[in-house]
Amino acid sequence: MNLKITYCFKTPIVQKSIPFIIGLFIFYISKNHFFFWDTISQISIPANWYLDNNFKSFWIPDYSSTGHLPFLPLYVAAGWSLFGKSILITNLLFLPFIIGTIYQLKSLSEKIFPDRISFQNLALLLVLLDATLLSQLSMITPDIPHMFFYILAINAILSNKKSLFFIACTLMGLVSMRGTITVGGLAIFYLWYQIYSNKLRIRELLPLFYSILIISSIYGLHYISKGWIIHNINSDNWTSSSKFAPFPLVIKNIIVFFWQLADYGRIILWAICGFTFLKQLKTRSSVDNKTAILMVLIISQTIIWFPITVAYQNAFGHRYFLPIIVLLPYLTLLVIRSYLNQKKILTAICIIALIGGYFIVYPKKTAQGWDATPAHWPYYSLRKEMINYIDDQSIDKNSISSFFPNLASSYNIDLDTENTFKFNQFDKEKSQYVFYSNVYNMSDEAIDLLFYSNSFSKKHVIKKGQIYVILFERDLEPGTTPPEP
Structure with a gap:
């Protein structure tokens, strides 16, 4: 009987249905979640402006513009005009991205652990248990399509699908400024990957070049129309975002940067990875190809995100670092499987640490990224x-x-x-x-x-x-x- 259940679970149709089932479950528990945190200013206010003004202009007025390109609010407003405006409809509009993100995460799991279905599902479980990703998947937020296109782009690179990479990279850059920044980190990885694979030729770089060209052109049109890009100089609502941080604040930002990466139980996963790599260094042993790819993906995003976040007065949150955070469980499970003993115990510790992160609530006088935890x-x-x-x-x-x-x-x-x-x-x-x-x-x-x-x-x-x-x-x-x- 157990063998039959195990066999049925491993059949392709069941495995393909997992993202759909999980996505529907997340939608069900969050279908009444209204706009929360920055999503009010990034999606709701501009989307309402489009609908209330009958889509009279492509660009949002300066008093409502956060600097993000308007494609996502346009998508939401168009959905409202077709299906009606409500919180339920809005959450339904994001359901394809929720299911798509989980599907792409499952596909990445299959690439990392092609020979073991159990590890593929375990990797997906670890990723989805992360407090920040799970919280964002339950919200109306730009970071859902951002993560969908990000993981889709990674899978396209690893599958050598240039057209798909171009589409994913371009759309990711248009979703939000965080998506645009993530394109920069992905460009570093893409160049490294072409060199690593001995395929660095002009033809291989064209998808990345065209993607960056399109994204840059649209930001250029924004500048021509509005007189500014990224930082809204015509509104007092976001004045601090364009100001460089004084040295004491830079030090504080550095501490916050690493704290947010380690927060909500992730410190255990970082510790396991750090211990493994120190062990490899001491024995002068190299890492396998998949470990190297995940490491460079994480490092390339860190190279981009670290200076951008610590150098300015603008507050930043855990969700900014999802391009790093979402890859950590894959790397951790891979090093546990490849380099460490006590695999079951270490994996169980990771699961407990991530679930335990849901219950972390700081004292009232300590700021907390509430949009980054299911505790909210x-x-x-x-x-x-x-x-x-x-x-x-x-x-x-x-x-x-x-x-x-x-x-x-x-x-x-x-x-x-x-x-x-x-x-x-x-x-x-x-x-x-x-x-x-x-x-x-x-x-x-x-x-x-x-x-x-x-x-x-x-x-x-x-x-x-x-x-x-x-x-x-x-x-x-x-x-x-x-x-x-």
């Missing part, structure tokens, strides 16, 4: 529950203060067109009610005022898992703040 998932239902409570209490929502990312209009967060409201920026002197959640990264001053002073008391608290939402009310007279949840 309860927030979607908790926010709706608190809004229902506010309605039941007949509190004017427009008189309530809150924090990023809960400051955008419900028109852009929830796609609410009937009872639109917008919370105000927190004012320590004037705010009467404050909508707070521990997924908001706030100043220490605001935290102290809400939790550790007599200025506010907790009117209503709801909690699920490690996430909680609190409605604070200003005390007209000094009082005692109830215990923290």
Whole structure:
């Protein structure tokens, strides 16, 4: 009986259906996830602008433009115009990219472990267990198509499919600025791979050249039309993004860069890889071809992403480094299989470490990349529950203060067109009610005022898992703040 089940599981039709099944499952649990974090400004606001203005212009007005090319918001707005505008429809629009990403990850697993189906599925499991990738797959975000085209491009290179590489590379560069930057890292790898394979000829470089030419041309058209590219100089919303960081901030950014790569349990995977490579260096042993390819892929992306992120004042998050993060589980499993003993124990440790990363929640005064962990998932239902409570209490929502990312209009967060409201920026002197959640990264001053002073008391608290939402009310007279949840 067990042999029959194992045989059925290994049949091609079952293996091909795995990405489809997993993708549908992720969609099912996230189908009601509204716009969260930077996706509000990167997708919802420009997509709403296109639809509200009947697609009157290709370029988004400067007051709404984050610097990303507008193709993804255009895709979303076009989907809304065809199928209707709702959170469910928006998540459906991203479902092909979710399934496509998982399919490409499965294909990469098959290339790395062609002789063992069990290792192919184990590699896919390790990749999908990563907190940052799984969290992004559950969101409406540019990083889903970004990862789809990225892994598709890698598979095209390894399969020597030049036309497919050209298409994937070009579309990745047009999805978002992060996609454009990733093209730079992929270009480094592509050149190395051609040299490594003894195929470095002009003809082999044409797909990369044409891809970069098209991407550059569209950015050039943006500059001709708007007078700027990348950094929006005509808006005060993103002024810090174009400023170089002073030396102390550069040091801090370097620490944050490596912390985010190691965060959510990945430190264990890096440690296993690091130990293995030190061992290889000591014995002066070389690594096999597949290990070398994965190493160069990771190094080439690091070469691009490291200086770009640490040199500027612009805040960066875990999702920026998905081109590095998504390859780490493959490399770890490959070195465990090829160079280390205790393979089952080490693999189990990796699985436990990655799942354990879901439960990492930092103290209130420590900023956390909430969009990079499934720990934030309860927030979607908790926010709706608190809004229902506010309605039941007949509190004017427009008189309530809150924090990023809960400051955008419900028109852009929830796609609410009937009872639109917008919370105000927190004012320590004037705010009467404050909508707070521990997924908001706030100043220490605001935290102290809400939790550790007599200025506010907790009117209503709801909690699920490690996430909680609190409605604070200003005390007209000094009082005692109830215990923290």
